[in-house]
Amino acid sequence: MLQFLKKRKVILLILVVLIGGGVYWWVSAAQSKKTETHYVLGTVDKGTIITSVSGSGQILSSNEVSIKPKASGTVLSVPVKKGQTVKANDLLVQIDASDTYKTVRDAQISLTSAQLSLDKMKQAADPLSLLQAQNTLSQAQEARQKAGDDLLSSYDDGFNSVSTAFADLPSIMTGLNNILYGNSFSNSQINVDYYADNAANIDTSAYIYRDKAKQAYADARLAFDKNFSDYKATSRTADNNTISALISESYNTSKTMADAIKSANDLILFYEDKLTGKGMKPSTVADSQLTQLNSYTTKINSHISDLFSADQTIKNAQNTIVNDDRSIAEKTASLEKLQAGTDSLDLQAQELSVQQRVNALSDARQKLADYSVRAPFDGVLADVTVAKGDPASSGTAVATLISQQSLAQISLNEIDAAKIKVGQKATLTFDAITDLSLTGVVADIDTLGTVSQGVVSYNVKISLDTQDDRVKPGMTVSASIITDMKSDVLLVPSTAIKTQGSSSYVLVPDETVSGDISVSNGIILSKAPRQITVQTGLSDDTSTEITSGLAESQQIIVRTISSAASTSSTSGRSILQATGASGGNTRVPSAGSFGR
Template sequence: MNKIKSYIKTHKKTSIFILIIVIALSYWGYKKITSTSGDTRYVTAKVEKGTIISSVSGTGQVSAYNQIDIKSKTSGDVTYLAVKSGQEIRTGALIAQLDAKDAQKTIRDAEISLENAKLSLEKLKLQNSEENMNADLEKAYDDGFTTVSNAFLDLPLIMNGLEDLLAQSQLSENTARSSGETALDYREQAEVLYYKANDAFFENRINFRKLDRNSINSDIESNIDETYVTSKLINDAVKTTRNFVDYLAEDLDNTSAYSSFQDTLSGYTSTMNGHISSLLSIKTSIKNYKDAFPTTDLDIQSSELSVQQKINALQDAKEKLADYSVRAPFDGTIATIDVKKNDSVSSGTLVATLITQKQIAEISMNEVDVAKIKTGARATLTFDAIEELTITGEVVEIDSVGAVEQGVVTYNVKISFDTQDERVKPAMSVSASIITEMKQDVLTVPNSAIKSQNNKSYVEVLDYHIEPSNNGNGNIGLISKTPPKRIAVETGISNDFQTEIISGLEEGDEIITRTILPTTTKTTTAPSIFGSPATTNKNMNRPMNSK
């Protein structure tokens, strides 16, 4: 230890150099231990238009009995029976007709509502066409020039009149002084506001003289605003002068000597109030016409949505009307008729039993999924025993009452085959995917892009990004200089892969679908094959994906 101290004392420069190297190596080692490799990267996708299909799945068996219960889809009185037991019928044949007067009235009302909505839309488009709105705005500017011109017929007279009034001996500084400090204060205030108004007036008049009706709109609007401010200043000067006159008349107890001044000032006040009101009105009109351009677009969009709602309501009413006609879902033979003419039936009431040659699959569904299924829904069937076989079908019957077993409620759903295959045997296991909703030409994004907070959905987008260079490390994604920005969205239906976007995004927008965080490394010590410690680097954290 003493030798080391002695060496340091005799070799100071060398010792300092060695110390610097040790510090540098220590810092390098620390950075290696705590280093993070790479940057946060973002995988993105574009918002696309497409078809999104929502479905539910279930399993069951091929039925050995091809018998279907035909049930009413709505309530009403039976007005007509079109078949009898033992009769063979074709797909779509009428079995029973229910009283549909109310449904027909609903259709008529929906048609009238749709026509009214269309007329309102056309009227709005006509009233707010760009040509008409530009004409309205141009007229407002022309009216504004006229309003300013009318004001300048009176403003010079009033300013000269105020100057003359304040120069009258009855309103002189000596008269005010003889009346006391209060009168002097009134006169000083009137004089200050007069000069302030006079400065604004002269500047305003210079700018007005540069204008004519063919001047650009921005110059006309600027002069309208300037004249409005000038008029208010002149009105303030008139008011303070009137306060001064009224005080002298009362203080000197000589109302008759000041009555002519008071009448003159009352006339000025009335004139200025009229100009201020007209200028404010034209300012408001111009602002409203300018603001109407973007507002009109929103109004038209709202009206278009209203029309679409009326179209949907009419379509729903027509579909509801179809429910009043009980029809055969496929070819078959009527086994029994379970209602009579004039019977009152409700939704789910058994109307008839149909025996068919078509094969039927009975699928067990839970209470959550069965609520999404309607008769007539399309389905796809696959079979465990026949791997390559896929058959399409249609939901023809849904249990009205579920079966409860160990606290679990299930409902049987019957699906008829569109095509018959002799390889399919009764009791074979079958899996069904039933379409519950389908939307075409809608905006879609990957499910991984949708995030939520406080029950509100949002996506993330990059304001600015750098394309990663091809460094041979297999890195994917984009690097951003700024954090992602959140955009609130309204979502619609979804499936296992995609989600519908109702509002918040447009086709072609680029959104983040995956975030790849940088890898953290740490230096560790492991035994060497030679029995001494060896230093190795291990990835302590693998790349993490944040959704």
């Protein structure tokens, strides 16, 4: 009994070890898994894309169709008559399309111009254009050199103007001082007070003129003394900023001195005017000093003009240098662009411009075709309701055509009906005749829709191209109408197209992928894919047209697959290894050993 219990303990211990190892193995394997993204790749191919709309209806018992124009205008000609047999596409009524002809002409000219621009962009720069660009850059560089020389010369000329001014300014300042503060009339009274006191006996406003003259002189003296000190401290070889500042300071000083001269002149003139008005004779000294002041005015005005001109010449030269530097940068970039060739984005933009003009011309031609009312199928004209000179309007019948073939009528919702045009090709199948498929063309579209339970639908009549005796009036028919078709266009699987707001884009590998890229479970990329914005066109159930953004044979990502993949060898270990035990050291008891 004791031996049996010992065996039981050993067996239980082994079971605990096995269970613990299994749990460890499962947890370890689960933790070692990570999500991997596989990318299914494809290429951009050229092909044909067709879009269509489908509907169902019945074969009509009547094969009569009202012919309605798509455009309005005056009827120019009616080359058919009632009872006449016509073929499909025969002209029935011609409506005046003068304005539309002009639109087509302008669209053609616009397309030709855009195409010429595109062709020019694709051409490499010719030697003459390169030479002209190089010469233009050289001329700009020469102009910049000349502007630099002119600026240096303008500083020299400006310093000369300052020197010329200070040949006169000190004597002018001294003379002005003598006129105002000298004792020409009395040793006990300065001149400025003499003029004021004598004039004040008649008009006390004289003191205002006196005070103004004194203040103006004080301002001029202060400005002159500082300016003269700066002038003496500045040499011709000083830096440009110092010379420029000296020119500006001298200009302002000259203006301040001119104000002081004028104030002194105003005081003396006031004195003479008041005395003369009272019949008294002014002092002859006053006349002499007025003559002296007029001489100062002439000199100071000349210096003001020269200094202002010097200051402006420097500023203009500085602006010229700035503009020349910009011109050099612009012409350098222009030459580099010419040497590098047309930028790819500019080329794409111009190609898009050409395509837009192609579309505009196509639309204009389609609109022009609307003014020619043609027979949608073979038949006999049961009636012609317009004549030359009559007005014709869209949606109003101009003739009635009896088809020699059966007519099918299907119902389409308003969205699909908007895509349908007379003359579009259609394929028809029949529920009652499973092996029969016939072709036809759209013969008529309802002008007004029918509303049922809030849903608007339009009836579309399709003329069958061939007659089959098995097709009977009232039979149910399904029709697929081709609304658009493009050949030799770039196509990608629709699953590759992503949207972000109003933009569409595709993902492309940001690395070179070699080998078979068509594997259905995808491949792993070492780099994150790159996003490219695209313009899309037509789209069917599987493919989408790319009008810009991608090139033929370019690799794209069709779809992504996320999966959990093990990155550890844990799953390949035995349970015993997972627990740290060795198969050679642990014996698993056989079934017969239990119960011993």
